[in-house]
Amino acid sequence: MRDEKGRERLRQVTRRHFFRQTGFGVGAAALASLMRDDLFVPAVRADAALAPRPPHFAPRAKSIIYLFMAGAPSQVDLLDYKPKLAQLSGTSAPEEIFKGERFAFIRGTPRLLGSPYRFARHGQSGAQISELLPHLATIADDIAILRSVHTTQFNHAPAQIFMNTGHQIVGRPSLGSWLTYGLGSESAELPGFVVLLSGENSPDGGKSCWGSGFLPTVHQGVEFRSKGDPVLFLKDPEGVRAQDRRASLDLLGELDRAHLDQEGDPEIQTRIASYEMAYRMQTSVPDLMDIAREPGAIHELYGTEPGRRSFANNCLLARRLVERGVRFVQLYHRGWDHHGTSPHDDITTRLPSLCRETDQAAAALVKDLKQSGLLETTLVVWGGEFGRTPMNEERNGSRYLGRDHHPRAFSLWMAGGGIKPGVTVGETDDLGYNTVEDAVDVHDVHATVLRLMGIEHTRLTYRFQGRDFRLTDVSGNVIEPLLA
DSSP states (O other), X not given: OOXXXXXXXXXXXXXXXXXXXXXXXXXXXXXXXXXXXXXXXXXXXXXXXXXOOOOSSOOSOSEEEEEEOTTOOOHHHHTOOXXXXXXXXXSBOOHHHHTTOOOSSOOSSXXXXXXXXXXXXXXXXXXXXXXXXXHHHTTGGGEEEEEEEEOSOOSHHHXXXXXXXXXXXXXXXXXXXXXXXXXXXXXXXXXXXXXXXXXSSSOTTXXXXXXXXXXXXXXXXXXXXXXXXXXXXXXXXXXXXXXXXXXXXXXXXXXXXXXXXXXXXXXXHHHXXXXXXXHHHHHHHHHHHXXXXXXXXXXXXXXXXXXXXXXXXXXXXXXXXXXXXXXXXXXXXXXXXXXXXXXXXXXXXXXXXXXXXXXXXXXHHHHHHHHHTOGGGEEEEEEOSSEEEEEEOOGGGOOSOOEEEEXXXXXXXXXXXXXXTTEEEOEEOTTSSSEEESOEEHHHXXXXXXXXXXXXTTTOEEEETTEEEETTTTOOOOOGGGBO
């Protein structure tokens, strides 16, 4: 941190720019006088931007791997067994449960749709898991299933942004950004927050799902490509020697630091840190991405194929990233939108296909972390942005089975990092429509994740535009039954 003299100079520079760039005269001066003295965050050394920082209390987890199933998996076909719904399948849904409800696509009186898939109890915990997830069933005693999550959003983009940032409108920092802001990173050679994509395309919420919002951009997620060059432009141009690159970065760093002293813009710090991180990544990333070096038994466990773009490869990369001290790794697998307008988005063709793409690798990740001892300090989270209706969507009379968006109840699972294994928390009604026990919202999930990382969620704040913001906004309660 700068000394008081340096901080005062930064304030003066900031005020000078404020007056220079505004034309409101006395009104602008009056506004400036109302601002807090510490509104502008003092500069810190660029190489310390992601340095490890102590948590509020002893953490159970040191890193997180978040498996985000973009598009919203159907909870009643995967993790929330509803025999009553199966008995009433094909009958009209009770009007009292949907009267006044706003659906994305359902019109008129919908018909109930029971799951076409069998559920069975697994492990000593007796967790009810669908036949579509046979690999998850093998780790039933290592995971905790949360069946009672609800959200305020029922369209994909705002729901994904809400699930990641705690707010449905773009511009807020994501969970990974808050974590690196609060805790830094234990890796000096890799970004503290890495994003890996697979599936049909990018999430509906786009890069806002892993953006840094109003936090310094050094905290935003860095997307690694799982095929081809993982990060573009990391390689030196042909004919450029390593020592020449180092010399040019040193000169550029001196110019940027001089610019920082003059302007006081914290984004200049981010620029310096980014250049230095990119230089170190030229060595660290190729080694990281070379999963072909992994033993054959590991490839068999995950179902990985080096050189392919796949969820399985990304799960293995996630383990390699946390091994190297990366704080937050987020995997997005897009395509879980089961509306039933065609075989490409129904629950009888597309849903089983998606489960085959992801189930083995997700379970393998937990097994691999456990056998290496990393599961004790790594929190794994699996889930989407909302749930699916227990009614058939039947858009435009479609004969394919599908489910509309459903924010009132959905499921996710967690493992490792202080999570109580082998428990199922929360319950929905007999039709899987509303939560009836241990209802939790997105802010509660975030508060719980932060608690496991050693952070009191109400104390992780950042002052922006005159107020203190936090990931959990003005709510959030830790989900105590999930904690070991």
